[in-house]
Amino acid sequence: MGRFFTSLLVALVIGAVIGLYLGWVQFPVQTEAGDADALAARYKEDYALMVAAGFQADRDTNAAAQRLRLIGVADAPGYIQIVTERAIANSIPLADIQNLVALAEAMNRLTPAMQPYRRVALPEGDGG
Template identity: 40%
Template sequence: MLRIFRSLILGLALGALVGLYFGWVSFPMDARNRQLSQLAQSHQDDYSVMIAAGYAADGDLVGASARLALVYGDEAQRHLRESAERIISSSARSLPDIRLLVALARDLGQLSPLMMPFLTLEESGG
């Protein structure tokens, strides 16, 4: 009886270890059921930049705001300001991307002192 018990425990432990490796590394979850609001921060930033770029092209502030709300909900404008400030502080994106974000933040009334240099740059440099 003891030998069976010992074999069971050993097999279970070894199997679980190998299985964890496969489940974690080789075959991670492939579920496609996430929402925009569940995107990782960097991808949320990417989405915001894309929306800001769209706004720069079509001037559709209502549409841009609605699309941001898909990610950030009712607090979209505040989130945009925070994202822009964080991106500026961490140099997480390129200058053109920051300028797009700042332009959208400005038109949504979310300009902050941190953004001002980029706004000046935009207005002087086109």
């Protein structure tokens, strides 16, 4: 019985060594990093949503335009206008539309369709 377990243990060790050699040395994983501008249109729009959400945190239109250049957008204001109008037409969640509208407004691309989705700061009253 002891001989059986010894043989089993030796076989497992040899198998593990061969597996590690084949996986790490002989046939390592080949990864091909894709560029962000190779994303499908749907994922570029998702990325634009994330850029708009990031804009809410830093309020930097230049940084937002630079982030959009990573996905191959040359005209960031025009692209944000298109994405925002498409988001309104497709009735995506309100918070996402408001983020896109805020970015479009900051880039001077506010259209009549976007007006109802603007975030408006209410004046503070005396509570009166």
